[in-house]
Amino acid sequence: MTGQGFQKAAVSAVDDIERYYTNLTSRQVLPSVSPGYLQKLLPSEPPVHGEEWQDIEKDIERTIMPGITHWQSPKFMAFFPASSTYPAILGEMWSAALTAPAFNWICSPAVTELETIVLDWLANMLGLPAAFLSKGEGGGVIQGSASEAIVTVMVAARERFVRRQLEREGVNDPEEIEDRSCELRAKLVALGSDHAHSSTKKAANIAGSRYRGISTDLSTEFALTGKQLRSKIEELHARGLHPYYLTVTIGTTNTCAVDDFHSIAEVAKDYPDIWIHCDAAYAGAALILPEYQHLAKEMSFVDSFDMNMHKWLLTNFDASCLFVRKRRDLTDALSVTPAYLKNSFTESGLVTDYRDWQVPLGRRFRSLKIWFVIRTWGVAGLQEHIRHHIRLGDLFAELVRSRGDIFSIMVPARFALTVLTVHPRRRPTPQLNGVTEGGVPRPYEDQHVPVEPHAHDQQLQEANEITKEVYTLIDQRKELFLTASVIG
Ligand code: PLP
Numbered sequence: 264m265t266g267q268g269f270q271k272a273a274v275s276a277v278d279d280i281e282r283y284y285t286n287l288t289s290r291q292v293l294p295s296v297s298p299g300y301l302q303k304l305l306p307s308e309p310p311v312h313g314e315e316w317q318d319i320e321k322d323i324e325r326t327i328m329p330g331i332t333h334w335q336s337p338k339f340m341a342f343f344p345a346s347s348t349y350p351a352i353l354g355e356m357w358s359a360a361l362t363a364p365a366f367n368w369i370c371s372p373a374v375t376e377l378e379t380i381v382l383d384w385l386a387n388m389l390g391l392p393a394a395f396l397s398k399g400e401g402g403g404v405i406q407g408s409a410s411e412a413i414v415t416v417m418v419a420a421r422e423r424f425v426r427r428q429l430e431r432e433g434v435n436d437p438e439e440i441e442d443r444s445c446e447l448r449a450k451l452v453a454l455g456s457d458h459a460h461s462s463t464k465k466a467a468n469i470a471g472s473r474y475r476g477i478s479t480d481l482s483t484e485f486a487l488t489g490k491q492l493r494s495k496i497e498e499l500h501a502r503g504l505h506p507y508y509l510t511v512t513i514g515t516t517n518t519c520a521v522d523d524f525h526s527i528a529e530v531a532k533d534y535p536d537i538w539i540h541c542d543a544a545y546a547g548a549a550l551i552l553p554e555y556q557h558l559a560k561e562m563s564f565v566d567s568f569d570m571n572m573h574k575w576l577l578t579n580f581d582a583s584c585l586f587v588r589k590r591r592d593l594t595d596a597l598s599v600t601p602a603y604l605k606n607s608f609t610e611s612g613l614v615t616d617y618r619d620w621q622v623p624l625g626r627r628f629r630s631l632k633i634w635f636v637i638r639t640w641g642v643a644g645l646q647e648h649i650r651h652h653i654r655l656g657d658l659f660a661e662l663v664r665s666r667g668d669i670f671s672i673m674v675p676a677r678f679a680l681t682v683l684t685v686h687p688r689r690r691p692t693p694q695l696n697g698v699t700e701g702g703v704p705r706p707y708e709d710q711h712v713p714v715e716p717h718a719h720d721q722q723l724q725e726a727n728e729i730t731k732e733v734y735t736l737i738d739q740r741k742e743l744f745l746t747a748s749v750i751g
Pocket of ligand 1: 343407408409410411460462512514515516542543544545571583
């Protein structure tokens with residue numbers, strides 16, 4: 264493709280993308296394709312000779328769109344939001360155009376320096392303690408996802424724990440260091456509440472340590488407390504194990520619970536070797552509002568904090584913003600410098616090489632889209648965006664409460680998330696494939712809906728019924744755009 268060809272193709276793609284967004288509400292949110300649908304539409308072998316762009320372009324609508332779930336549709340109500348905006352898309356375009364895997368500062372100084380600047384802006388916008396700013400010992404780095412951020416800090420936590428212990432034991436001999444490090448690593452335990460995102464358990468698998476989820480319950484609205492934490496730590500110590508890492512959460516995935524930072528901070532004082540990471544993947548965006556910044560102030564006891572701009576702050580995937588209190592903790596664990604990566608700027612100590620703050624070596628120019636978004640909306644515009652969603656969330660919760668005959672709210676609505684349960688309706692014992700269900704009431708179900716022969720179809724039908732009820736509520740206020748988690 265020539266430059267001229269690109270110009271024509273890009274204009275056409277931009278037209279199509281704009282049309283896609285303009286007409287998005289007319290598309291059905293969920294695809295109705297069956298598994299393997301795409302194999303039937305595409306040839307089994309790649310083309311031997313290059314094809315014309317017009318032919319490739321046509322296949323987006325013909326082959327790809329039928330298999331797309333339209334996350335950007337206002338009718339999409341699953342999971343947490345996944346932002347997409349025009350300025351962020353432009354940031355993605357420029358990032359692709361400049362493709363510069365800037366692992367070291369010298370690989371493209373602007374890539375590194377813009378990232379440092381926008382993450383300092385963001386830390387200030389979120390009201391995080393000054394320790395997380397780059398002018399001190401801390402700083403921010405963009406990761407691909409909140410899960411990647413957790414793996415990264417967990418490895419740093421593991422190595423910090425081992426290093427400190429070896430120092431205390433006065434181990435100096437290189438072989439002895441290796442043997443003792445292995446012994447210590449075998450006894451490490453990563454912690455989270457049972458409502459912490461599954462990425463903490465996954466990270467523990469990757470970091471090669473045990474994982475324990477600390478039980479929480481409805482009495483604290485599923486928030487982890489210092490008391491529960493202390494009891495788990497003591498139990499593990501009594502077994503000769505070493506808790507070394509803890510995820511605390513602002514906005515858990517299931518119910519948007521916020522852990523009890525005040526009591527956890529008290530316990531943390533007694534266990535300074537445990538790295539505490541705050542996962543605020545979704546709800547962290549709310550910290551740009553002064554009325555939520557009391558949560559940011561509580562972050563004075565955590566070692567690291569992460570939030571996804573790509574969830575709720577108008578930035579396209581991926582833009583997970585990780586802040587650490589001491590960047591040395593990351594670089595001590597992750598810096599490996601073969602000869603070909605050495606350069607005088609690195610050696611001068613005056614520059615940041617983000618390769619030492621992350622798992623991969625290469626990296627994308629992700630700060631561009633964040634920069635475009637912050638400049639386009641301004642802090643006030645972003646605050647208004649989040650406030651608007653929270654207001655809509657409150658309105659939705661109010662509507663749900665007004666239908667107490669069908670729904671109940673499990674825990675108070677938080678941020679823009681309402682968690683609701685659907686009352687089971689007692690009805691005559693249903694028949695499933697001729698088998699009696701033993702009188703167990705099924706979730707909400709309309710009397711007129713015939714029982715489907717397959718359990719899967721039946722679940723789908725029940726989900727549809729619940730969705731219909733939720734839509735009935737939303738239809739009362741057409742502008743309602745929200746994230747709802749429906750637990751059936
Ligand atoms: N943490 C929390 C609280 C989440 O809700 C999620 C996903 O929804 C994640 C982590 C994982 O996010 P990511 O896809 O960025 O790894």
